[in-house]
Amino acid sequence: MTNDNTTRPGPARPVHGPLLSVRDLTMTFPGGRGRSARPVRAVDNVGFDVARGETLGLVGESGCGKSTTGRMIVRLLEPTGGSVTYDGRDISHLSQRDLRPLRQEIQMVFQDPHSSLNPRRTVARIIAEPLLVQGRTAAEARRRAAELMELVGLIPEHIDRRPHEFSGGQAQRIGIARALATGPRLIVADEPVSALDVSVQAQIVNLMGRLQRELSLAYLFIAHDLAVVRRVCDRVAVMYLGRIVEIGPKERVYAAPAHPYTRSLLSAVPLPDPVRERARERITLLGDPPSPASPPPGCTFHPRCPKARQICRTETPELGPPAPGEVRQVACHFPETP
Amino acid sequence: MAVEPLLSVRDLTVTFATDGGPVRAVDSLSFDVERGRTLGIVGESGSGKSVTSMAVMGLHTGADVSGSITMEGRELVGLAERDLNRLRGRKMAMIFQDPLSSLHPYYTVGEQIAEHHRVHFGSRRAASRRRAVEMLAEVGIPEPRRRAGEYPHRFSGGMRQRVMVAMALACEPDLLIADEPTTALDVTVQAQILELIARIQQERDLAVVLITHDLGVVARVAHDVLVMYGGRAAERAPVDVVFAAPAHPYTRGLLDSLPRLDDADDAPLRAIPGSPPSLLAPAPGCAFAPRCRRAASAGAEARQRCERVEPGPVAVAGHMVACHLPLGPDAAPCTPSSEATP
Structure with missing residues (x-):
């Protein structure tokens, strides 16, 4: 990439402390119509940090609140409780106007590249839009857009094409280029590869890895595919029904999962290896994830948990500090001991 | 294994007329499926x-279907709609990716299963209703008698897919076609549905065609694998062979590019360059040639052949591959990636 010093934030900021710090983050949506409508707590007291240049994977099944968490961090949603601190500054209730400078620093990449790109606009316009908003001239913005296309592996000559002329993988590259336009330091990527063909997913995973190294980006990588998350992240947080049940360095969580949910989740993923599949011991969970509109009492996982006992039905386990000599945290009354 | 296959497909070609000209969505495809x-x-x-899968079920009304599809020796291509209707549901049944859009929202789950049974067996209302409850129990739905009287929206995604399986199996078909049956489901629920299909297959000696993009799902449940690319068969072999010694560079590339849960490696993945081909403008040669590293690194003459001549299927010891430059059985095993590619 060229030496474009305008894309990186100035060095004036303190570099100690995490880049992103989330504490007790909660999102309660008002219930729908009807008499039985109750408020839905989609995210419930979630807390984690993301260090500079680090990738935190946020995994879980549908309805676990992982996307809602991501949307609160980029402030597409205003949290109903808790705080989001970016670079030492609480941004959880900033006004749209005060958020504007921060939007340069925190960007988002979406799941479906085609539906997140305006079909009527050219790639030049799509990528340059954030720059125009920041007050750059049209010529500058266009030049920068061409550079960004090259950076993400697109052919800059295609700058005047429209999204439908690109394949799914290329469209996701456009979405990434747009996110990079303002020189962000944190990217929230919500299922960035799950809508892509298998043979194309690896290209985008590799691209995001390279960009992270070249631009010192931090990622919050939200995904349901545990194999992809293992490949891209440094640490991983597992969510179930709005809460984090386990968080820690990925080597630890993947090699020795402590929460029964993490264990069964990992064992449910089929491996592309028939010999190992036949030899594998699987923990098959009963039932479906419950609805966040009527969460079970106590530990919300207890109705499906093979280890549940009486206390699990009444008391909610907290995500306490890690045990002595341990690096990961787990919210379970009876965690697996290594 | 000299068993007579239940389903036999030969040179199946499906062509759709579009504004951009005819599109050959399936081209000269052949495969067999045996009971069990x-x-x-x-x-x-x-x-x-x-x-x-839609062609096997005879569901392509607007398309031109040629070749042969036989079920227990009976030709299905060109069969009258009335005769097909008798076979569909009775001899062969299908489940789809999204169970909610395949269930009728205005009828109870029990009525929908019972209707199947009435149509095919002419059974009485009470008998078919009993059958529906039995089927719901068989697919693991708790309180089947009560649940039979509920509407589809009352069921979760996993339970709906169980209902679809119950409906598909109510008339005891010999062939079950499952088109991405777990793609819309969470991974813990997917495991349940895959187990259910496997159990029912064993109990009933069913032939199953499972269509998926997920190589993990295939590794878990399939006995044989057919890899398709650009409307054609790339490779067909028993599951262990396909995963341990893939002969087609596309299969090999897919396996190499996959991040693996059991792999702690952080190195970049070995991605396949480019994107899957458009069927509107098919290349004259091998559909995979523009993305094939093996073709790219071959000599000029071999490369030209890949780009210009469509490779026909070649069978070696039960392993079919359509490639001018197939990988040998002694090619390096498919280990998780260690080398980086740009």
Whole structure:
């Protein structure tokens, strides 16, 4: 990439402390119509940090609140409780106007590249839009857009094409280029590869890895595919029904999962290896994830948990500090001991 | 294994007329499925895997279907709609990716299963209703008698897919076609549905065609694998052979590019360059040639052949591959990636 010093934030900021710090983050949506409508707590007291240049994977099944968490961090949603601190500054209730400078620093990449790109606009316009908003001239913005296309592996000559002329993988590259336009330091990527063909997913995973190294980006990588998350992240947080049940360095969580949910989740993923599949011991969970509109009492996982006992039905386990000599945290009354 | 296959497909070609000219979505495809076995059909978007399953069910009304599809020796291509209707549901049944859109929202789950039974067996209302409750119990739905009287929206995604399985099996078909049956489900629920299908297959000696993009699902449940690319068969072999010694560079590339749960490696993945081909403008040669590293690194003459001549299927010891430059059985095993590619 060229030496474009305008894309990186100035060095004036303190570099100690995490880049992103989330504490007790909660999102309660008002219930729908009807008499039985109750408020839905989609995210419930979630807390984690993301260090500079680090990738935190946020995994879980549908309805676990992982996307809602991501949307609160980029402030597409205003949290109903808790705080989001970016670079030492609480941004959880900033006004749209005060958020504007921060939007340069925190960007988002979406799941479906085609539906997140305006079909009527050219790639030049799509990528340059954030720059125009920041007050750059049209010529500058266009030049920068061409550079960004090259950076993400697109052919800059295609700058005047429209999204439908690109394949799914290329469209996701456009979405990434747009996110990079303002020189962000944190990217929230919500299922960035799950809508892509298998043979194309690896290209985008590799691209995001390279960009992270070249631009010192931090990622919050939200995904349901545990194999992809293992490949891209440094640490991983597992969510179930709005809460984090386990968080820690990925080597630890993947090699020795402590929460029964993490264990069964990992064992449910089929491996592309028939010999190992036949030899594998699987923990098959009963039932479906419950609805966040009527969460079970106590530990919300207890109705499906093979280890549940009486206390699990009444008391909610907290995500306490890690045990002595341990690096990961787990919210379970009876965690697996290594 | 000299068993007579239940389903036999030969030179199946499905062509759709579009504004951009005819599109050959499936091209000269052949495969067999035996009782008690599962054929996994793997492919990406546009590979023709779903079109194939619809053709077997005789559901392509607007398309031109040629070749032969025989079920217990009976030809299905060109069969009258009335005769097909008698076979569909009774001899062969299908489940789809999204169970909610395949269930009628205005009828109870029990009524929908019972209707199947009434149509095919002419059974009485009470008998077919009993059958529906039995089926719901068989697919593991708790309180089947009560649940039979509920509407589809009252069921979760996993339970709906169980209902679809119950409906598909109510008339005891010999062949079950499952088109991405777990793609819309969470991974813990997917495991349940895959187990259910496997159990029922064993109990009933069903032939199963499982269509999926997920190589993990195929590794878990399939006995044989057909890999499709650009509407054609790339490779067909028993599941262990396909995963341990893939002969087609596309299969090999897919396996190499996959991040693996059991792999702690952080190195970049060995991605396949480019994107799956458009069927509107098919290349004259091998559909995979523009993305094939093996073709790219071959000599000029071999490369030209890949680009210009469509490779025909070649069978070696039960392993079919359509490639001018197939990988030998002694090619390096498919280990998780260690080398980086740009």
